[in-house]
Amino acid sequence: MALRRRQLLLGFAGASGLALAGCGDQRASTPPVPAKIRFDPVAGPQPAPARAPGTVTVTDGTLSSVEWIDETGRPLPGAPAPDHKSWVSAEPLGYGHTYTVKAVAKGETGDITATANYTTPRPDRIVDVALRSASQEDLAENDTYGVGFVLVAHFTEAVDPAAAEAALKVETTPAVPGAWYWLDDRNAHWRPEFYYAPGSRITVTANHFGVPLGDGAYGRRDQRVSVTIGAAHVAIADDNTKMIDVFDNGTLVRSMPTSMGKGGSAVIGGRQLSFWTRPGIYTVLDRTDPVIMDSASYGLPTNTSLGYRTTIHHAVRISHDGIYVHELAGSMWAQGNTNVSHGCLNISPDDATWFFDFVIPGDVVEVRNTGGEPLDIWQNGDWSIPWPEWQQGRAHT
Incomplete structure (x- = not known):
């Protein structure tokens, strides 16, 4: 009995060995995979977006060549990735073009070729x-x-x-x-709720x-520019005191006597002119030394009283x-x-020289307690x- 059992075990082992050997001889064969080419944007009946780059991508293979040609015969510049799995144009497609694209890729089944045609928007x-x-001066990088x-x-x-x-x-x-405020369909202004903190950086x-x-x-076109914010310069012109108090980061640094708009109005040439310094929050626009002030520029002829x-x-x-805000020695009294002014803020020559050197565009000038209509946005309000x-x-x- 013991001998028979041993013979049976050997028989299973032998059968098992034959079976394993038989499985090892049955090798699966995988059919070759062709390369596939994809174009982006996807070609279709609608125009392709002008700002998109042209892209060619291949799977299960590598790119051999790409030709992306516009209607004039000019090739769209571009370069393949180091692994030759993709190609991207060096510039966007652009406006008003018709492109013909041809790409060749090599895969396990050999070379394949794919083509596409594109149009891009032609703006009115x-x-x-x-x-x-x-x-209204253009921003320059790192302006303050x-x-x-x-x-x-x-x-x-x-x-x-x-849009x-x-x-x-x-x-x-x-x-x-912050938020945009649209004056009309060509002009938009952006500001935060409160004045910026000194040292802030704004990127648009x-x-x-x-x-x-x-x-x-x-x-x-696309644009990007960044500017910085300087120290907190705020000048407060109060008609109750007829003084301009100037603050540097919250510290009062100078108090300047002033004479503002004398008030009232006059009809000149059928147009009503106001002689108030309107109340509101102004900002410094620019500085000029010297400037020629001509009342005719706002409708008041120079040959009138x-x-x-x-x-x-x-x-x-x-x-x-x-x-x-300017010097006028003649009104120092x-x-x-x-x-006594037509609307400007007169100060002494010494104060004007100091203020001119102190401020930069974007500094704040708050005018309080004067008469007339409130400052309007078109005036810098x-x-x-x-x-x-x-x-x-x-x-x-």
């Missing part, structure tokens, strides 16, 4: 945007502005505000909430290239309709006690608009 209008400060800096986006033609705003991005460090990005902006218009044309030194402009009202002026995206 191409619209640019200028990124500026409140002075005061804590009342207002960002301006000026479009060369009318746009759909919602244009969606492609505008403002980043602040430290982060503060306008990604408008290839973006439809309404009524057949498309954006011309109220008209003037004179050269003024150390003039700091704070409104788009010609309000300055009135400075601190009587308003962005900060005079209450925050809830400012938020209502934004495009609804």
Whole structure:
């Protein structure tokens, strides 16, 4: 019995060994896989987005060649990845082109070829945007502005505000909430609820290239620029005291007697002119030394009893309709006690020289307790608009 059992066990072992040997001889064969080519954007009946790069991707193979040619025969520049699994154009597709694309890839089954055809949008209008400060000067990288800096986006033609705003991005460090206020369909202003903290950095990005902006218009280009905020310079001009108190980071550094607008109005040439210094929050727009002040520039002829044309030194402009903080030795008798100007803030030559050297664009000048209508946004009154009202002026995206 013991012998028989041993023989059975040996028999199973032998059968098992034969079975294993038989399995080892049955080798599976995998069929070769052809390469596959993909184009992006995906070709179709609709125009391809102009701002997209051309991309070719291959799976189960490597790219041998790519030709992406426009209607003039010009090849779209580009380069393959080091592994030759993809190719990306070095520039976006652009406006108003017809492209013919051909790619060859090598796979296990040999070479394959794929082709595609594209058109891109042909705009009725191409619209640019200028990124500026409140002075209407274009921003330059790393410019420095005061804590009342207002960002301006000026479009060369009318746009759909919602579409244009969606492609505008403002980043602040430290982060503060802010909003765009659209004056019309070509001009938008951005500011936070409160003045910036000194040392803040503001970066604005306008990604408008290839973006439809309404009524057949498309954006011309993408832009990005960053500026910084300097010290907190705030000047408070109070008509009750007829003084301008100037603060540097919250510390009073100078008090200057002033004479502001004498008030009242006159109808000249059928136009009513006001001689108030409007109350509100102004910002410094620019500084000029000297400046020629001509009353005819705002509708008051120089040959009338109220008209003037004179050269003024150390003039700091704070409104788009010609309000300055400037020296005027001839009104020093009135400075601190009587308003005699046409609307400007007169100060002594010494104070004007100091103030001219102290301020930069974006510094704040608050005018309080004067008569006349409140400062309007078109005059440089962005900060005079209450925050809830400012938020209502934004495009609804």
